[in-house]
Amino acid sequence: MALAAARRLLLHAGSRLGRREAVDGARRFANKRVLVETEGPAGVAVMKLRNPPVNSLSLECLTEFTISLEKLENDKSIRGVILTSECPGIFSAGLDLLEMYGRNPAHYAEYWKNVQELWLRLYTSNMILVSAINGASPAGGCLLALCCDYRVMADNPKYTIGLNESLLGIVAPFWFKDMYVNTIGHREAERALQLGTLFPPAEALKVGVVDELVPEDKVHSKARSVMAKWLAIPDHSRQLTKNMMRKATADNLIKQREADIQNFTSFISKDSIQKSLHMYLEKLKQKKG
Numbered sequence: 001m002a003l004a005a006a007r008r009l010l011l012h013a014g015s016r017l018g019r020r021e022a023v024d025g026a027r028r029f030a031n032k033r034v035l036v037e038t039e040g041p042a043g044v045a046v047m048k049l050r051n052p053p054v055n056s057l058s059l060e061c062l063t064e065f066t067i068s069l070e071k072l073e074n075d076k077s078i079r080g081v082i083l084t085s086e087c088p089g090i091f092s093a094g095l096d097l098l099e100m101y102g103r104n105p106a107h108y109a110e111y112w113k114n115v116q117e118l119w120l121r122l123y124t125s126n127m128i129l130v131s132a133i134n135g136a137s138p139a140g141g142c143l144l145a146l147c148c149d150y151r152v153m154a155d156n157p158k159y160t161i162g163l164n165e166s167l168l169g170i171v172a173p174f175w176f177k178d179m180y181v182n183t184i185g186h187r188e189a190e191r192a193l194q195l196g197t198l199f200p201p202a203e204a205l206k207v208g209v210v211d212e213l214v215p216e217d218k219v220h221s222k223a224r225s226v227m228a229k230w231l232a233i234p235d236h237s238r239q240l241t242k243n244m245m246r247k248a249t250a251d252n253l254i255k256q257r258e259a260d261i262q263n264f265t266s267f268i269s270k271d272s273i274q275k276s277l278h279m280y281l282e283k284l285k286q287k288k289g
């Protein structure tokens with residue numbers, strides 16, 4: 001309820017800001033955790049996640065992300081979005097573990113609904129989405145990248161990408177899996193999901209998790225040049241083709257959203273799963289100390 005009100009406020013504030021920017025000619029709007037800049041080639045927005053330290057997808061971050069996307073979808077002058085991060089060395093650490101640990105079932109349900117919402121909006125977007133992966137991209141971070149039409153990754157062996165849920169003692173839901181299969185094929189997805197593989201850039205390119213590697217300082221310029229190529233295709237034919245390729249996967253979730261929320265809520269509420277998450281969070285802390 002409170003979140004719905006916050007969402008309305010943000011949308012309203014955003015549209016007022018949008019009008020002011022149009023007058024100033026400064027094409028930029030920002031929520032606290034997502035910055036959108038629309039300067040550069042016509043019709044292209046750059047969306048930067050900025051939820052330090054690791055761009056984890058907290059409920060607030062998911063909401064702001066979804067609202068920003070909604071605004072861009074509604075802006076008929078925008079045809080493409082480059083998705084990237086403002087946090088050095090991190091694209092996104094994925095879903096916020098603290099939203100899935102030590103909370104109550106109502107919170108888990110609310111959180112999951114918002115995860116679904118963002119995924120559906122990203123995966124089925126009519127806009128061209130190119131990810132400029134400029135850092136580590138585990139689990140939900142990889143999910144964001146997989147939603148894009150093209151993935152450019154910084155060739156830095158310190159960065160890894162993949163759906164590593166099984167390493168945390170949790171299970172990627174069927175729609176994460178479906179999108180992984182669509183991207184890298186059944187055999188690679190099966191192996192990578194069971195092992196929770198986090199691929200370094202060269203391996204990510206080899207299996208097809210990403211489409212291209214470039215030196216770190218070229219990630220943005222490459223994403224822009226990729227975008228230019230995609231923009232040259234007529235929107236209507238590209239959009240219909242994208243829809244044809246992705247609709248069945250999205251529909252698979254749409255037809256069972258409520259059951260998926262219930263599955264997630266009962267799974268994540270289990271003592272054994274909470275214990276696994278606790279251990280994983282402790283491991284992250286120890287790594288730091």
Ligand SMILES: CCC/C=C/C(=O)SCCNC(=O)CCNC(=O)[C@H](O)C(C)(C)COP(=O)([O-])OP(=O)([O-])OC[C@H]1O[C@@H](n2cnc3c(N)ncnc32)[C@H](O)[C@@H]1OP(=O)([O-])[O-]
Nearest residue numbers: 053054056093094095096097098136138139140171284288
């Ligand atoms: C069924 C469900 C499907 C699930 C899907 C998912 O996405 S599950 C998600 C799967 N995601 C993963 O498995 C990724 C786990 N994270 C990592 O592997 C690393 O943090 C890193 C490689 C992203 C960055 O390394 P780095 O050395 O630059 O940074 P650092 O490690 O020092 O962390 C800094 C602070 O951030 C904290 N924090 C980190 N991640 C999360 C998070 N997701 N959430 C919340 N907090 C997180 C970390 O605890 C620490 O907190 P502290 O102690 O300051 O209070």
